[in-house]
Amino acid sequence: MKFDKIDQEILWILQTDSKTTTKQMAHQLGLSNTAVYERVRKLERTGVIKQYVALVDFEKIDKSFIAFCQIKLVQHRHDLVKKFEKEVLQFDEVLECYNVSGEYDYILRVAVKNMKAYREFLNNKLTMLDYIGSAYSTFIINEVKNSVQIRV
Amino acid sequence: MKFDKIDQEILWILQTDSKTTTKQMAHQLGLSNTAVYERVRKLERTGVIKQYVALVDFEKIDKSFIAFCQIKLVQHRHDLVKKFEKEVLQFDEVLECYNVSGEYDYILRVAVKNMKAYREFLNNKLTMLDYIGSAYSTFIINEVKNSVQIRV
DNA sequence: GCTGAAATTCTACCACC
DNA sequence: GGTGGTAGAATTTCAGC
Numbered sequence: 281m282k283f284d285k286i287d288q289e290i291l292w293i294l295q296t297d298s299k300t301t302t303k304q305m306a307h308q309l310g311l312s313n314t315a316v317y318e319r320v321r322k323l324e325r326t327g328v329i330k331q332y333v334a335l336v337d338f339e340k341i342d343k344s345f346i347a348f349c350q351i352k353l354v355q356h357r358h359d360l361v362k363k364f365e366k367e368v369l370q371f372d373e374v375l376e377c378y379n380v381s382g383e384y385d386y387i388l389r390v391a392v393k394n395m396k397a398y399r400e401f402l403n404n405k406l407t408m409l410d411y412i413g414s415a416y417s418t419f420i421i422n423e424v425k426n427s428v429q430i431r432v
Numbered sequence: 433m434k435f436d437k438i439d440q441e442i443l444w445i446l447q448t449d450s451k452t453t454t455k456q457m458a459h460q461l462g463l464s465n466t467a468v469y470e471r472v473r474k475l476e477r478t479g480v481i482k483q484y485v486a487l488v489d490f491e492k493i494d495k496s497f498i499a500f501c502q503i504k505l506v507q508h509r510h511d512l513v514k515k516f517e518k519e520v521l522q523f524d525e526v527l528e529c530y531n532v533s534g535e536y537d538y539i540l541r542v543a544v545k546n547m548k549a550y551r552e553f554l555n556n557k558l559t560m561l562d563y564i565g566s567a568y569s570t571f572i573i574n575e576v577k578n579s580v581q582i583r584v
Numbered sequence: 585g586c587t588g589a590a591a592t593t594c595t596a597c598c599a600c601c
Numbered sequence: 602g603g604t605g606g607t608a609g610a611a612t613t614t615c616a617g618c
Contacts (some may be wrong), residue, residue, distance in 0.1 A: 303594070310532050335481060335485060337479050341433075589614105591615095592614090
């Protein structure tokens with residue numbers, strides 16, 4: 281799929297603030313309301329825009345302790361792997377889970393209240409999954425950049 | 433800040449689909465339009481909801497090669513650290529950058545078209561920053577979960 | 585904090601170029 | 602792919618509880 285300058289601009293705007301109205305964009309882009317509307321519709325229809333969401337401030341909801349947790353499984357039998365993936369999905373603390381190359385099998389991004397809550401997550405949830413080989417935690421000291429925006 | 437069941441429900445809905453109308457939520461929650469509207473406004477005003485964004489499908493825009501890049505700096509003099517952070521922010525390929533505990537100083541989440549583009553990013557951009565000590569790349573084989581949603 | 589209703593603004597579709 | 606116009610729906614405000 282090809283995107284011209286206008287599509288790129290629209291995508292950038294909506295990734296910044298999805299409440300921007302077509303009218304505002306039309307004005308900004310020097311186009312009519314409908315022209316912008318149809319472009320947005322097309323981006324939605326083709327799945328380029330896959331979702332509109334509200335982003336929540338983790339500080340404000342007491343979930344600002346973020347860690348990356350790297351995991352090795354004891355074995356890689358397909359059914360155990362699938363079972364692990366299914367179970368890890370259920371944990372509310374796990375926002376992201378990636379199957380990765382390298383020394384570890386998975387990288388998890390975990391958000392909790394504080395170190396105590398993280399320890400409880402490890403002890404009571406994660407390491408209760410019995411095919412977990414090892415878990416290595418890396419704590420976020422500071423978020424330099426955390427963007428859901430991507431330049432198209 | 434305290435959230436009752438209704439606030440939690442509203443936050444969950446808006447984190448799933450921010451286009452959900454107040455009317456729909458009002459119906460679902462058994463409240464009036466205005467009641468829901470005022471709660472949403474309060475969540476926005478207090479910064480609990482910090483942003484509304486459109487999420488873009490990385491496959492569709494040819495940026496589905498995702499890597500974590502762990503970085504060590506050669507030294508940690510404050511001004512060099514700040515300079516590194518400032519420069520890394522400029523790279524469009526870097527969606528996230530965290531200062532972390534552990535063996536490495538930073539974890540970057542990088543999105544590009546393919547391995548070739550990633551190599552070019554490393555060679556022409558990242559490792560051109562001269563206080564980079566070492567860079568260790570981990571490639572995402574599969575996204576098991578990638579959620580911007582958090583249970584409040 | 586909630587309700588119902590009214591004012592304003594946008595969305596979404598139309599005919600047409 | 603674009604325009605201008607418009608019906609219906611959504612957002613936003615208001616008086617009152």
